[in-house]
Amino acid sequence: NAGVTQTPKFQVLKTGQSMTLQCAQDMNHEYMSWYRQDPGMGLRLIHYSVGAGITDQGEVPNGYNVSRSTTEDFPLRLLSAAPSQTSVYFCASITTGRDYEQYFGPGTRLTVT
Amino acid sequence: AQRVTQPEKLLSVFKGAPVELKCNYSYSGSPELFWYVQYSRQRLQLLLRHISRESIKGFTADLNKGETSFHLKKPFAQEEDSAMYYCALGSGNTGKLIFGQGTTLQVKP
Numbered sequence: 001n002a003g004v005t006q007t008p009k010f011q012v013l014k015t016g017q018s019m020t021l022q023c024a025q026d027m028n029h030e031y032m033s034w035y036r037q038d039p040g041m042g043l044r045l046i047h048y049s050v051g052a053g054i055t056d057q058g059e060v061p062n063g064y065n066v067s068r069s070t071t072e073d074f075p076l077r078l079l080s081a082a083p084s085q086t087s088v089y090f091c092a093s094i095t096t097g098r099d100y101e102q103y104f105g106p107g108t109r110l111t112v113t
Numbered sequence: 114a115q116r117v118t119q120p121e122k123l124l125s126v127f128k129g130a131p132v133e134l135k136c137n138y139s140y141s142g143s144p145e146l147f148w149y150v151q152y153s154r155q156r157l158q159l160l161l162r163h164i165s166r167e168s169i170k171g172f173t174a175d176l177n178k179g180e181t182s183f184h185l186k187k188p189f190a191q192e193e194d195s196a197m198y199y200c201a202l203g204s205g206n207t208g209k210l211i212f213g214q215g216t217t218l219q220v221k222p
Binding site for chain 1: 158199
């Protein structure tokens, strides 16, 4: 099992450009999340999904869109990149219940100039 | 409001010294608390969760509801423990986690 994969690993964008960060999991988890990691801020939840076709906003959703057409994939779209979106982005796939655990991807380091 | 606070950005200790990484939370209800660790340039991974009351890599954490704390402890630090540690609060069964700001643990030889 590959677990949770993310592409690309690194990306540089110019202000105003759009792009999609890819996230895929092969563990058949219903729940998935996107976080951004910034120094001194910890990880903050952007969007999450509790199953195909169901998404909801997290703490910092502005400027980002998500969709969940399949259980495996949960892409994050930046509509019009801004320097404030420079960050490291982590996707997580989640088991629920007593063995609750979030499995994180390796991250995407995004720089917006 | 649900909140997790890790008051120390950096904790520096010598190898063999005891370690305590502080975590305080704010949550109305029964909290689900976790510690995650991120070694240099690696992905976050679960270290331990309060519900299982286990010890991983010599680390333990006890939930103190009176003090709303979930401090991470290890009696003798090792150099390989150097990493970023995040305390996190689970929000019911939604899959959402609220993270603290993180504490960098630096274990010096």
